[in-house]
Amino acid sequence: MTVKNPLGLHARPATMIAKLLQGTKSSVCFTYKKETINARSIMSILVLAAGQNAQLLITVDGEDAEFVLKKLLDAFDTQFGE
Amino acid sequence: MSDEEKRFQGAPVSEGIAIGKPYFLGTAPDAEIPQFQIATGKVEEEIARYRKALSSSREDLEKLQADLSNLGSLDAMHIIGTHIEMLEDPLMTVDVEMRIRDMRQNTEMALSLVIDEYKVRFSKTSDHFFQQRLTDVLDLSQRILGHLCFKKRGHILDIPPNSVVFSQELAPSDTAAAQASRVSAFVTQLSGGNSHAALIARAKGIPLVASVDMQQIQSLKGKCVIVDGLTGEIIVNPTRATLRKYQELKERLQQNLLLFEEMAHLSAETQDGFDVKVFANIGSLAECEYLNKTHGVGLFRSENLFLENPELFIDEEGQFRIYRELLKQSCGLPVVVRVFDVGGDKPPPRIPGLFLGGRGIRFLLQNQKLFKMQLRALLRAAPFGDLRILLPLVCDVNELKEVKFLINQIKRELHLQVNVPVGCMIEVPSAILIADILAKEANFFSIGTNDLIQYALGVDRSQNQDFLPAHPSVIRLLKMTIVEARRHNLPVTICGEIASSPIFIPLLLGLGIHQISCSLRFIPQVKWMIRNCTLVESCQIADLILQMQSPSEIVKLLMETYRRVMPEGPLFVEA
Numbered sequence: 001m002t003v004k005n006p007l008g009l010h011a012r013p014a015t016m017i018a019k020l021l022q023g024t025k026s027s028v029c030f031t032y033k034k035e036t037i038n039a040r041s042i043m044s045i046l047v048l049a050a051g052q053n054a055q056l057l058i059t060v061d062g063e064d065a066e067f068v069l070k071k072l073l074d075a076f077d078t079q080f081g082e
Numbered sequence: 083m084s085d086e087e088k089r090f091q092g093a094p095v096s097e098g099i100a101i102g103k104p105y106f107l108g109t110a111p112d113a114e115i116p117q118f119q120i121a122t123g124k125v126e127e128e129i130a131r132y133r134k135a136l137s138s139s140r141e142d143l144e145k146l147q148a149d150l151s152n153l154g155s156l157d158a159m160h161i162i163g164t165h166i167e168m169l170e171d172p173l174m175t176v177d178v179e180m181r182i183r184d185m186r187q188n189t190e191m192a193l194s195l196v197i198d199e200y201k202v203r204f205s206k207t208s209d210h211f212f213q214q215r216l217t218d219v220l221d222l223s224q225r226i227l228g229h230l231c232f233k234k235r236g237h238i239l240d241i242p243p244n245s246v247v248f249s250q251e252l253a254p255s256d257t258a259a260a261q262a263s264r265v266s267a268f269v270t271q272l273s274g275g276n277s278h279a280a281l282i283a284r285a286k287g288i289p290l291v292a293s294v295d296m297q298q299i300q301s302l303k304g305k306c307v308i309v310d311g312l313t314g315e316i317i318v319n320p321t322r323a324t325l326r327k328y329q330e331l332k333e334r335l336q337q338n339l340l341l342f343e344e345m346a347h348l349s350a351e352t353q354d355g356f357d358v359k360v361f362a363n364i365g366s367l368a369e370c371e372y373l374n375k376t377h378g379v380g381l382f383r384s385e386n387l388f389l390e391n392p393e394l395f396i397d398e399e400g401q402f403r404i405y406r407e408l409l410k411q412s413c414g415l416p417v418v419v420r421v422f423d424v425g426g427d428k429p430p431p432r433i434p435g436l437f438l439g440g441r442g443i444r445f446l447l448q449n450q451k452l453f454k455m456q457l458r459a460l461l462r463a464a465p466f467g468d469l470r471i472l473l474p475l476v477c478d479v480n481e482l483k484e485v486k487f488l489i490n491q492i493k494r495e496l497h498l499q500v501n502v503p504v505g506c507m508i509e510v511p512s513a514i515l516i517a518d519i520l521a522k523e524a525n526f527f528s529i530g531t532n533d534l535i536q537y538a539l540g541v542d543r544s545q546n547q548d549f550l551p552a553h554p555s556v557i558r559l560l561k562m563t564i565v566e567a568r569r570h571n572l573p574v575t576i577c578g579e580i581a582s583s584p585i586f587i588p589l590l591l592g593l594g595i596h597q598i599s600c601s602l603r604f605i606p607q608v609k610w611m612i613r614n615c616t617l618v619e620s621c622q623i624a625d626l627i628l629q630m631q632s633p634s635e636i637v638k639l640l641m642e643t644y645r646r647v648m649p650e651g652p653l654f655v656e657a
Contacts, residue, residue, distance in 0.1 A: 004434065005433075005434075006432045006433065006434060007211070007432070008211075008212075010211070010212070011160075011161070011164045011215055012160055012164065014164075015160075015163065015164045018167055018170075018171070019167065022170075038172055040171075041171045041172045041173050042164065042167055042168050042171050043168060043171050043173050043174070043200060043219055044172075046204075046212060046215050046216075046219075047200070047203045047204055047207065049207040049209045049212035051209060051211075051212075079433075079434075081399075082395045082397070082433070
């Protein structure tokens, strides 16, 4: 998945991702530059320092995986409403 | 120690002038963090203690957020919102609790260790923009530690009144909690113009200067310090003369505000009973507070929504909320929103896929996705007040027609019945030459003299423009616009700098201007001048000026008139 918004995964998109994952069951990980983090953690997303055009690997595992992945892809596609 | 006046140059971040006692906000040394082993039976108790600290932190932040919401600062609210969400971050909850449970570390230690590990991970990032975000995490952990019973450092609420707060770095929540009565200014070594603290300082109107060497200033042990948030200058131990100069400057700023408050409820009526409408030019919701239910908004510069903070672009929903708030706070008085005016010296929003090149309305018509988003937000907000839409840099009637078509299209989509007048800025000579054509399509005109002067006379914006509005060509252009507007029964407002200068008021009234829009801080002087003029004399002055051939002649007559009306001298005119 490519980060499209100009400022990358900064505080606001990270907060949005964490909120979006609240209430879902799957485990969700982002991998960027060989570092894998828990996507439910805003603080961990910030550590990735993923700027515009960064290529992230998203790994979703669990019973609602498909649904969660779709929600995430939508959020990335719409640039987190920015 | 020396009492000599010392000046330091920093980076201006948030405007305003402050004079106060320096206060150095330190950070606590790490040694203060207690470390002990938890007894096996006490683990649940310790975890409960941590959860309580988290929930107290949440209460603080929610209160802060409510305060910021009253200030109308959406950006600041988002920042604090992130802090609230971080309280539920697995690193803050699961990881810390695991340390308490499995390693029987005390809460303070467990949290500090988690944060230390986090810092190490973060330090690998070279990106400066992301590095700044570490501040938010450290700020939050300090807050939680503060609730775990030990004092971490001088708290922002404990500092003495009238302090100029010096700090290595400023935590966003400190800035948000600062009261203007205690903190007169912030000076930091780090927090740049992009930092969250900077955004909040601007929203709260507290001066902030960054990139200043703390140690050097601290070693001076100064008793008094002046902060000029406009120029970024810090003056330690000012001499009497310097102090007097800044006191006067500060007082003048305050007096204008005071005068405004005192006379805000009075209308601006000439001596012979003619009522002139005075509106405010504003660039943010925060300024609405000073409208005092008596002034409509003659110009809301909507592009400020992203010019001030390029980091965040506000979507339709966010814009809708801002426009609705703007209309609500204006209490049914007219609110003219100028749609995004970018291009030229004003950069467009940082969103991808924009077609650059055009300016003003042409930029918007080339980027219809962005433009329609704004129009939708505006039209949805329209039922909450008296909204008017103003188009920048119009010079072709088709531009006006195209926008009206878009507006009707959106109204149909939204099933809205509102009637929103659409006007055009008159700011290029070409628009004036076709004013009769534009007048048939527009609902009102708004003359922007700053750009008009620039394009009529071929001068630079940076050039001193004080008396350029007195050029005979500019005055004729104004006259032509007003005549055409009159013929078509259109209201005309004037909203450039010329409208905020008292010496031009008689000329403007005489030319037939009945509506003026200027910055809030100039409203008192403009209203005062209007109240001291008569319409009859103003018309005579305008007639005389229209016969004159050179700017100097015109300035001379205007100054004479001004001095006669205000004999004690140029109180408001800067030398």
